[in-house]
Amino acid sequence: MSAGLPGDSAVGEAVRPAGSGDRRAGPWGVAAVGFVVVLGVALRVHSPSALWLDEAISVNISGLPLREVPAALRRDGAPPLYALVLWGWERVVGTSTTEVRWLSSLLGVAALPAAALAGARLAGRSGAVAALLLLAASPFAAYYSTEARMYSLVILLVLCGFLALDGYLRRPGAVRGVLVGLTTAALALTHYWSLFLLAVVGGGLLASAWQARSRPPARAVGWMAAGGVLFLPWLPSFLYQVAHTGTPWGAPAGFTAVLSTVVVWAGGGSRPSTLVLTAVLLLLAGLGAAAVSASGSRVELDLRGRPPGRALALAVGATLALALAVGRFTGAAFDARYTSVVLPLFLLVAAVGVARLPRAIGTPVLAVAVVSGTASAVPDVYVEHKTQAAAVADALRAQALPGDVVVYCPDQLGPATSRLLPGSLRQEVYPTGGSPERVDWVDYAQRNVGADPEAYGRDLSARAGGSAVWLVFHTHYRTYEGQCEALAGTLTALRGDPLPLVEPDGRYFESAHLVGWAPLRAPGP
Template sequence: MTQVSALDDSIEDSRIPGRPDGGRHGRGARARGALVVAVVLVVALGVAVRTFSRSALWLDETLSVNIARLPLPELFDALRQDGSPPLYYLLLHGWMAVFGTTDGSVRLLSSLFSVASLPVAYHVGRRFAGPRCGWAALVLVAVNPFLVRYATETRMYALVALLTLLFAWAALRVAHSPTAGRWVLVSLLGGIMLLTNYWTAFTLAAAGLWVVAEAIRRRRPRLIGQLALAGVGSLVVFSPWLGGFLFQLEHTGTPWADRTNWTAFPDTLRDWGGGQGWVAGGMSLVVLALVVLAFVPWRRRDDGPELRTVSIALLVGSFGALLIGVVISWAIHSGYAIRYTSAMVVPALLLAAVGAARLSGRLRLGALVVVGLLGLGMSVPLPFADDRTQGRDTAELIAAGAGPGDLVLFCPDQIAPDVNRYLPADLDQAVYPTLGPPERVDWVDYTERNESASVVDIAVAASQRATGRIWLVTSPGYRTYGGQCESLERVLGALRPGGDRVQDLDDHFFERQAVTEFPARTTTAS
């Protein structure tokens, strides 16, 4: 009843003053009914587009599956080479033990996390600024293309978004009544976030800095002590993985990415709205406009006394955290991927919901209608796209022609896992430059290993290993390889003349592969 009354309030705000009562209640009832249907439809579509995807699993998803399926001791060792914390992989490990490893089943875990975020978003928004804010938060989260995209990906980002919402809820409870039990919950959630994705540290750091500033402004030194204890508690929760984290910090990093730069900001805002195109641009602009409205200096009669404080906290937790993350990544010459910001898009959307809640009835409804249309315009096509990787097509082509004694050789190794997933298990496969197995990528000292590789030696070893044909799978433009993959193709062509390009790169896909077939080894060629 409370939720329906909040919708009623939206309609009540939009009534035109001065009209006689006759007929007004009938029109209001019809409008309320239409609004309820519209919200239910938007949320239903938001749920539906989170539950499936036509695309094959791309590199990151396949790595998640291949690591999570390992026995637990091996799983932790594999993560040391991968560069991620363990919690999501442990959850996926248990999930796959029950539901299997098909594309649909491994993605469903993220779908459930994302769907669970919707009622939490409503509840958190309602706690922040009342029922209107709750409904606005629900719509904004339901149709956000960024969150929809990662609801159908076998990675930790949907879980990160859910945990961030839960952390916001727990932090708000502490703000209202800072009991020991509530601080423990905040501390526990902070540690769990760190065990899920390292970039959540920037959100937690931004939140901590804001609390310190508020404590100083309000002359509440005890609050700083409570915050410090909560931070220590989060580190205690994280501590079982501390050794793995320190190893990753020294040996893995992001060798696949360029150094972070200032374009991270506009790129992130664009991708939060869905990526390229005028619809995505419009979505981003509307959300930013709602964010600005949260700070416009007018007061509604139902603005709570803490609304501005809440808005500043959300601003710091979203854009402030993004600034901290980008600056630190740039300073340590680390790479950046927009998917890391799943802990930052959530407070940004909550802040936009605060802005929407401050509008009058018709303006608020109009803004949410625009958000819903633009968001669904970007989100509804996402499950039907098959553009993440060419890997399944590549595997089908090779499987149709490969025979005993053949070798599938991948250069670089980063294109191997998602092709390997769809290849027959008995087909010999290896990656450049290690000639090791294709299921995972070893990121340990990655740049140094690739730069010291000998193309000729590796080509000769691969040619000697394969008594049948060699299927060379390549893709250009990967960092740390230079022209090694092109050189490998030329050397193999000299060792085994008569190579034939049987598949070209397809620009439709994010991850694309070319395939060159080299004939079986002859006595002369060897």
């Protein structure tokens, strides 16, 4: 969706410089576009990594009986739409790692034609091609299309929301209004950061209605509010989550996170391809928001911004600023994957920037963006693994015997590894001793602060008795400072020196130690 500003809904406005034309691409151009799209689809359909924490939690919640899913989500802190869609998907397609990720792959592929249609609305054929290619080669979009989480759904819904709102502002009507309301509700029920975008869009539409004395933007807000009625059944769970779950695993970010977010969108890290794509995207977004005309080596800018890119750029910037400000006030953590709610709008601004340029300049710049994006996306998807859980599980399957106890410290290491182990092992999490399949985020920090690793270790060793104890742990998790080390020390004092099997590997986003203690010896005569 885009914030409404006077004139910005006239997305049919020609954005190419006079005389540049919007000619059809030749056969080689069509072939090049097709190749990039095919490559973009290929980047979205497979990842060699095991499910990491968040994915495993999603799959485990969706594996519950339908009546139990809302209660599990209430303690998890997530909204319900993706979990419910995944619930149905698992029962039709399957629950293997590949099968559950295919849902996100399908949604990620579906976003490509939606981006092309949105780009066409904004800048004609040139905008359509640019939006399609920028999203197809986006490292961020490709990565989250291979993850069993809601982010590819968010990207698709934002594009659909933009199309629905633009269609309503062009030709107001009940059917288009209903589409605006449905996409509003779907976004709010998919990821809570969508609420920041919806607030910005609603505010922009009301400002536009007041300034231009125009009714359609105000009526669009009414349809958005009507769609919000569908959120009301979930409202009690949302308020409970706000009060009790939160994000105890991380800290809020400063406003410099806006710039670092663009780096993450470009693939993250310091690879040359990432740095090139970051620079190109910022350049194109600046042109899309403010360029008036371009010819030869000359570009004329209007610092007040120019439609249609101005409204999109304001929506992106205001949403990020609002989200970061609320995070600083409430202490909520920031993670770049949350910004999937504005990534498609940012790419649309960049697509407008491509269309602002003469073809002789815009085509090479777009080609640089596509090549550098693909160069970052390929290692992100096919080389870098999300979790070390598979290596830990392999070591346990080779060494552990039926009846052995596996304990996870913190509990956040449990969901990814436990699903890969046989049911003959007894598995639990520190400090609650509960099941490792999910994480109970309710009052999480307070619970962990009050934990006693020494007492837990003594009880664990006694309960394990003549079975070995295996500890999957890491020392760098918030709210567990020193506790996993203390637990390991207690087990060592009771059972002797441990056998180290796996050390944390920095190549993984989620890594862990694995150590084991031999069974207690039976007392002699």
